[in-house]
Amino acid sequence: MSFKKINRLTNQGAKKMMSAAIEKAEEFGIPAAVAIVDEGGHLILYERMDGGRFHTQHSSTTKAVCAASNKRPTTTQGAQGQHMDTLHAIGLALAAGPERWTAMEGGFPIIFEGECSGGIGVSGGNWEQDEIIAKAALDAIGAKEEID
Numbered sequence: 001m002s003f004k005k006i007n008r009l010t011n012q013g014a015k016k017m018m019s020a021a022i023e024k025a026e027e028f029g030i031p032a033a034v035a036i037v038d039e040g041g042h043l044i045l046y047e048r049m050d051g052g053r054f055h056t057q058h059s060s061t062t063k064a065v066c067a068a069s070n071k072r073p074t075t076t077q078g079a080q081g082q083h084m085d086t087l088h089a090i091g092l093a094l095a096a097g098p099e100r101w102t103a104m105e106g107g108f109p110i111i112f113e114g115e116c117s118g119g120i121g122v123s124g125g126n127w128e129q130d131e132i133i134a135k136a137a138l139d140a141i142g143a144k145e146e147i148d
Helices: 011-028 056-070 086-096 127-141
Strands: 033-038 043-048 107-112 115-123
Touching: 011 033, 011 043, 011 115, 011 127, 033 056, 033 127, 043 056, 056 107, 056 115, 107 127, 115 127
Parallel strands: none
Antiparallel strands: 033 043, 033 115, 107 115
16 A cells, blocks of 8 residues: 555644643643644644743643654653653753653643644643643544553
8 A cells, every 4th residue: 555544633623722722721820832733743833821931932842743753742751661861861852853852741642543643742830730731632622642
């Protein structure tokens, strides 16, 4: 077979995710930055809430790209899910490119019908808040955070 049907995240779907993420961030009372990318790590939609710190643009985008690339949530574990110490986590980020890999939580792949259709990254709260905000966005479109 030369071609495979894939599910692509639409701009409308990304906007639905963004709305849910911003609503959840407002519930926490934090000015979050939210980045949504396609399966190739290309930005579809980005928003930094009023009062959000400027560095959150880079961290949220990196989380989204990393999650889409690895097809799993961002974490302190390596690309294959192995445990890593801080030195190895920094080394992997440098090797992959600091805009392509991060060990910070708050990034999730967008899994639909068993395929990765992109990634979402949230920055601005603590790691648990960032994850909850991202999961609310996934729930808004019926996507999962992990491949079954």
